[in-house]
Amino acid sequence: MNQQNADDTTNQAGFIEGHALLIAVAAYPRVRALPSAVINDARDMKAVLTSSMHCGYDSSNVILLQDDDATLDRIRQELATLADRTKATDTAVIFFSGHGVRMGDSANPESALVPMDCEPANLSTTVLHEAEFSAALARIKAKRLVVFIDACHAGAAGTFKGRDGLPDLGFSEKSLDRLAQGSGRVLIASSRGSETSLIFNGAANSLFTEHLLGALRGGARTNGDGFIRIFEVFNHVAEKVRAAAPGRQHPIFKASDLEDNFPFALDRGGAKSIESSLIATRNETWRQFEEILADLYPAGPLDQEIWARAGGDISRLRLSGTGRASWFAALRTIRQGGGGHDITRKSLIQTALQDFPHHQELAQLLPNG
Structure with missing residues (x-):
């Protein structure tokens, strides 16, 4: 089957080879809570990914972990399940919205994702370290892997409750570089390591995810063939976020071994433009x-x-x-x-x-x- 015929088949049946794991934590019990927009981010991502009018993913292939479900053990379990169920020809998307934390050497910190059941008094054993996360990503066989990290919010610029001297919140860019290592792996983060990821007062979503959703709903400038590609999504998100928050937030794109501007979702249900x-x-x-x-x-x-x-x-x-x-x-x-x-x-x-x-x-x- 040639590429054009393969694309047509995918259009007719939905984006049948797409898989996603969406994680959002806002109501941290021992860590400063985040706005409810964080939960909206992941719920709305699931809605747009599984919509037949938009991205066309099979709902059975999209797993959502939010708040109480997003424990360290459950995140590990679902990462392993994603690796088990994806084939080399598949596309995998991982989305995380919540706290990130930087630990260790301040000149070269290791970053980690903070799950719901993080224990500030025992931080090193209750977060998902970048090394473990990277190893989990390496086990995913899909040749197209996209990781979205929205892990530092303006509403979370404080410290952990009841604990002084903890490392900085957020993800370092060196950590993002390390996570992006691997063929076909793309990492898109909501902001630079020195910035916060904004949530405007009254907004339903974080600024980054608002425009990511806009891209997936048809806002990105695509070539009209019924697919949305990774560079097109990043172009749209980066331009919109920078325009909405001049000088304050800059989404970043990381990839170490990327040979193709690959499609990772249908564009408006696979519709082809007249032009x-x-x-x-x-x-x-x-x-x-x-x-x-x-x-x-x-x-x-x-x-x-x-x-x-x-x-x-x-x-x-x-x-x-x-x-x-x-x-x-x-x-x-x-x-x-x-x-x-x-x-x-x-x-x-x-x-x-x-x-x-x-x-x-x-x-x-x-x-x-």
């Missing part, structure tokens, strides 16, 4: 450009100073992960009008052609005029 051909062609051109650059300059925009030579300002880019991930971020910046005053897609192609003058695929991408 899908034009949109798909335009997006495919950018994807082709990204693949060429990642092949020619595998270390990313710093490789052979290609970005600077094309008129760009490397300080305007936020680079991390593999060269491919860095090129994705850099080209997204160009499409948004950034990256330096003098850099454009055309100048980047022209500069690359100086290094590889006989690269016909690259030459064909050169815009007219």
